[in-house]
Amino acid sequence: MSKYIDVVIGNETVRKHRRDVDKDAVICSHIPDRPCRIFESSAGAALLARQLRDQGHDLTISNYYFHDFPDITEFQADLNKPIELPDNAFDVVICREVIEHVECVPHTLREFNRVLKPGGRLIMTFPNRLQIRSRILHLLTGFYRGMKSPINLDVPFGDAHINLIGYPEMDYFLRKTGYEITAVESSYFQASDTVFLLLHPFIALATRYYLLHYKKTAQEHEKTQPDNIAYNTFIARKLLSRALFLGKDVIITATKTGTPCAR
Incomplete structure (x- = not known):
């Protein structure tokens, strides 16, 4: 084709x-x-x-x-x-x-x-x-x-x-x-990228931890107010969606x- x-x-x-x-x-x-x-x-x-x-x-x-x-x-x-x-x-x-x-x-x-x-x-x-492939490239080479x-x-x-x-x-x-x-x-x-879905559960755990629980009171990244929790939850969902993951x-x-x- x-x-x-x-x-x-x-x-x-x-x-x-x-x-x-x-x-x-x-x-x-x-x-x-x-x-x-x-x-x-x-x-x-x-x-x-x-x-x-x-x-x-x-x-x-x-x-x-x-x-x-x-x-x-x-x-x-x-x-x-x-x-x-x-x-x-x-x-x-x-x-x-x-x-x-x-x-x-x-x-x-x-x-x-x-x-x-x-x-x-x-x-x-x-x-x-x-x-996900770009993330792995960055891990290995420092470039996206x-x-x-x-x-x-x-x-x-x-x-x-x-x-x-x-x-x-x-x-x-x-x-x-x-x-x-x-x-x-x-x-x-790209069809071959679906193999990386095996990593999705682990990346989801790490993403939700860092966006919702890590250093909850850090300046500029506060995570206890309802609006901030809702926004970080929204960002996590987008990052873990099929569109942005693959x-x-x-x-x-x-x-x-x-x-x-x-x-």
């Missing part, structure tokens, strides 16, 4: 990797079933954006390296800086395999919050640093899947994965920048609920 699938976009047939087809299907499942204004950041070849345009949505995209697409609105943007878009302008913001390239994740999330309409959705994907060796010094800053974020940190950043998380999923599983990517859908907390 080929790894690629032919997909018709506009009047053109393009080849997409099956992983990309699966990822984009999850993203599209969280876009409202009505014409939306959508901003896709660092859209690259804009295959997803052009598909969404064909479905009747109004697309704006950014790229660090300008592509100059003739049939879609595009502008050059560095996501480490303010995004040159108006406030409260978009129903959906898509950040697909990009956030691991930016220097300051909270800054970028604040900018996405700013350009989203109240109640708008952020759909974000990034490598799952805490997937998604950054298996040092970045070559001649690579332009940000072209490579410079900021691999685990789910707990991303959850914290999203909540602090004005979002409510509504879905956490994965689109990419999935190689993380797909988060979050709703804009307010303005970001002060820095």
